[in-house]
Amino acid sequence: MRPVLPLAVALLLAAASLGAWAQKTAADGIAEYRAMLADGNPADLFEAKGEGLWKQARGPKNASLEKCDLGKGPGVIKGAFVELPRYFADTQRVQDMESRLLTCMETLQGFNAAEIAKTAFGRGEQVNMTALTAYISAESRGMSFNLPNNTVQEKTMYEVGKRLFFARSGTHDFSCSSCHGEDSKRIRLQDLPNLTKNPGAGSGFGAWPAYRVSNGQMWSMQLRLNDCYRQQRFPYPLFGSDATIALGMYLGVNGKGGESIAPAIKR
Amino acid sequence: MADPMRIRAQAAGGNATVRVLMAHEMETGQRKDAAGKIIPAWHITEVSATHNGKAVLTAEWGPAVAKNPFLQFNVKGAKAGDKISVNWKDNRGDSRTDEATVS
Numbered sequence: 001m002r003p004v005l006p007l008a009v010a011l012l013l014a015a016a017s018l019g020a021w022a023q024k025t026a027a028d029g030i031a032e033y034r035a036m037l038a039d040g041n042p043a044d045l046f047e048a049k050g051e052g053l054w055k056q057a058r059g060p061k062n063a064s065l066e067k068c069d070l071g072k073g074p075g076v077i078k079g080a081f082v083e084l085p086r087y088f089a090d091t092q093r094v095q096d097m098e099s100r101l102l103t104c105m106e107t108l109q110g111f112n113a114a115e116i117a118k119t120a121f122g123r124g125e126q127v128n129m130t131a132l133t134a135y136i137s138a139e140s141r142g143m144s145f146n147l148p149n150n151t152v153q154e155k156t157m158y159e160v161g162k163r164l165f166f167a168r169s170g171t172h173d174f175s176c177s178s179c180h181g182e183d184s185k186r187i188r189l190q191d192l193p194n195l196t197k198n199p200g201a202g203s204g205f206g207a208w209p210a211y212r213v214s215n216g217q218m219w220s221m222q223l224r225l226n227d228c229y230r231q232q233r234f235p236y237p238l239f240g241s242d243a244t245i246a247l248g249m250y251l252g253v254n255g256k257g258g259e260s261i262a263p264a265i266k267r
Numbered sequence: 268m269a270d271p272m273r274i275r276a277q278a279a280g281g282n283a284t285v286r287v288l289m290a291h292e293m294e295t296g297q298r299k300d301a302a303g304k305i306i307p308a309w310h311i312t313e314v315s316a317t318h319n320g321k322a323v324l325t326a327e328w329g330p331a332v333a334k335n336p337f338l339q340f341n342v343k344g345a346k347a348g349d350k351i352s353v354n355w356k357d358n359r360g361d362s363r364t365d366e367a368t369v370s
Contacts, residue, residue: 040337044273045290216334
């Protein structure tokens with residue numbers, strides 16, 4: 001037995017260092033791949049489309065969205081994205097970018113917000129919604145997240161979001177925190193951000209909307225959260241529902257100070 | 268009518284680097300929809316680029332090119348202020364031309 005033991009230890013050490021080496025290069029490889037793709041990010045196309053849609057008179061009232069108040073006054077887009085979700089006095093709700101756009105599309109343009117919310121992602125007005133989110137987020141590119149979070153409503157939403165984040169349920173007894181509650185976790189070869197604190201919360205929340213290369217689709221935060229719930233085998237949350245906004249509030253506040261790189265590019 | 272392209276052209280060292288993003292579905296004709304029916308092929312078949320009206324690139328494309336394609340090429344002798352125009356045609360007969368100025 002004697003000579004075998006050192007050999008076994010040596011093998012173990014070799015395996016451990018090989019593992020660490022492989023893990024590092026995989027993460028580096030993905031970073032390199034993203035950097036290569038970022039130069040020609042097709043999110044640019046959606047951004048351009050969204051800009052056109054923002055300025056174009058549409059809907060039953062034949063009006064543009066240029067008077068839409070995203071939290072910084074009517075028509076102000078720059079810096080709006082990094083301060084959402086926030087409380088809006090006119091609707092008496094905490095709203096994220098998508099739900100706020102729904103409000104504007106209904107009040108200014110005369111669209112039926114409930115109808116749009118029911119539309120599947122990638123169909124009808126939802127396509128325009130995604131393009132608009134790409135445009136609005138792009139106008140705040142490079143800015144730091146700074147959600148106001150100072151009203152009772154916002155603080156309540158943050159608490160609700162926190163509880164949803166840690167709530168385990170469903171057939172797999174899963175929660176958001178199962179994947180995103182600790183440092184240095186990964187799924188397959190990709191690192192999972194710890195969304196309970198920075199830098200994970202800022203870089204995770206600040207990367208959506210994003211273009212996904214694997215399926216060639218532009219995804220808004222609403223769709224991203226929807227997919228998180230799908231992966232947990234939960235029922236889909238309603239588009240723009242308070243649950244999704246509460247989660248956005250939790251992630252956004254946790255990401256305070258983080259830089260927004262949206263619309264980003266993803267695998 | 269197809270969505271616009273994004274063209275960026277930057278002069279460097281007597282040449283210009285042109286980067287083009289095209290908005291196109293690029294269906295291969297190999298995929299099936301939810302009902303099991305084949306989604307018909309729909310992709311760009313021809314790409315051409317001109318520098319101040321003179322053809323500098325022509326390419327034949329097929330279904331192997333990704334959705335929302337990105338194309339990068341260098342144009343010899345192009346300088347700031349020159350016009351770069353890019354055109355694509357697809358197998359449905361649709362086409363799109365966009366122009367950019369070298370900066």
